[in-house]
Amino acid sequence: MTETSPSARLRWWVVLTLLGVGLVLGLAGSYAWWRVWRKPNVVASPLGPAYLYIRTGSSFATVLDTLRRQELLHEPATFAWLARRRGYPAQIRPGRYRLDFGLGNDALLDKLLRGEQDTVDFQLNAFKYKPQLVRQIARQLEADSTTLRQLLQDNKWLQRQYQLDTTTVLTLFLPGPYRLVWNTSAQQFMDSAAATHRQFWTAQRRQQADSLGLSPTQVHVLASIVQRETAMPQDKPIIAGVYLNRLRRHMRLQADPTLLWAIGNFGVKRVLNKDKLVDSPYNTYKHAGLPPGPITSTNRQSLDAVLRPAAHQYLFFCARPDRSGYSDFAETFAEHKKNARRYQHTLDSLKIMR
Template identity: 25%
Template sequence: MSPAFRNDDKSLNWRTVGYWARSVFAVLLSLTVLVGGGWFVYSKAHDAYIAWRTTDDYIGEGTDPVEVLIPKGASITQIGDILTEDGVVRSTKAFRQAAQDSGQADKLQAGRYELKKELPAETAFAMLLDSDNLVRLKVTFPEGTTDAEQFEIISSKLDVDLETVQKAAKQTDKLASLPEFADGDLEGYLFPSTYEVAEPVKPLSIFASQITQFNKIAEKLSLEGRAEDLGYSPDEVVTVASIIASEVSNVEDQANVAAVIYNRLDADMPLQMDSTVHYAVGKSGTVTTTAEDRKSDSPYNTYVHKGLPPGPISNPGETALEAALHPADVDYKYFVTVNLETGETKFADTLDEHNANVAEFQQWCQANADKGLC
């Protein structure tokens, strides 16, 4: 302890200590008030600055993600209005200025974009120029799906009213690329694949893309020329391919199924394909038909009517079309899928052999009755 705090007898001078302590406290209190007041002033100034800076524009890196749809033909002002309404930019004015300063306003494209809320207008504009931020809307149609099944996919996956899709399908006069041999029917020509879809979704545009893809594959496979070599019309070959796509799931079996179809036609035998009966009666989900189903007088019922049905029963992919154009060189007249999970299919020349295969299929169905596939 400093001598200044002691009496002559070296004992503590509590009056001096107390005076010193009060002085130190006063200094500390003054500093606290000074610093606290300074921080208060700084905080207020900073808040005022931020408020001034964000009157027309945000600063920072944005907050929550948001999807924004920019319609085709929208002006810069209209885009700015959309972004402002969706909370992406603070004002249309700021976005319009950012677009003008960039000199790239003419490069903005319509589409759905993944952006963030509360972005500086310059950042928002740059993100719209970056194609990586485009949300690409896609739809997939599996091979062997019917038109009706594809319409359901468009409706459910792309959020389009089913009736709207069905009405569009009747406007085939607007689909200039539909082959003449299709005779105005979409069944068989809506090529199954995955397609990018522009917004707003227009079913006719989707159909046009599918038909364009069909035409590319048809040209690649020389559909019309090869069909003539086989002695069939292009539409008849597409019909054969549609049956193949509906009957078997394994690509390696498709050429053999094609052979069965042509062999039965050559022998003047009814095709007796359950897939055509399913199409006739509007059934799906199982592979078998009932005796009542097979009594249908529909021209698509190949148990009742000999020859090919009047048109395709589904939309075949490339491998099914290839098989229909290049059937296997075999004498098979019968086939049956004996395991519906693996798709294992057995072929036969004679009815006795076929009946033995059918018995194997029935055993599988009995052992797997709980799967509801038969």
């Protein structure tokens, strides 16, 4: 049996050593690649997915600072290294990005580079004044509040863009659900509201407005009064019918909610005679016809109540004394006075003076 020579044994030792070193280096390299490219790097949150907000004009340093400050990544350094390698600093796209737990750097960069941001679903609530609209939008979107305020006050621009003015611009906004990307600008938000407005005003609804002798803007104005008068769906078409009957007979609307708009206090529970003397085009006790603009943003239910009013001969209505939210209706002023006295007695018994 031939014995292995010392030189052969050395050669085998060298080969095995090199193979071992290569294997170790290969495993180390594979781990390093996996750690940078594929290892889950997004931090788990007990509240669900986290969100990265990148404002318009943000630098790469700002993005990294946000990731570090909000502790969204386990290893921000590996993300930064790969981001530079993939050219992300020159391709930053603003938006609201959902960071699901388990996402690795490569997959996260794919999302950021493609601009795959999540949309923002929010409910636009009814509002009475423009600052209330601006605050709602500023809480939901990146849209600059100063720019939005300026657009809402720019008569020439509003006329050119939407055929509205600073008084009627509230008719553009329909309360309800909206879905927009977070980095929507002020003008883009208004354009989106205008598109929703156009979708609502179908050919059928325009025909209904025409049959009443009203423009869509006038329907919004009247619907805003109906909306402030009652929250009861059953009463809305009846109240709309009352006001339309008064308009046809050239009677003043004498709508209390327009007085509250004029005096700037919607918290008043009891309208006084002195309120009816306020000098304002919104004082429908003094001025005939519709006020110049809406007194609140109007929802679809109120608009459709005006477009499909109840047919009747009522000219008056008053809140019921049981404070149920419903109204008592009357064809004559004498009947109305009786209803009004019952309601006033209820306010007196509750010591509601204002």
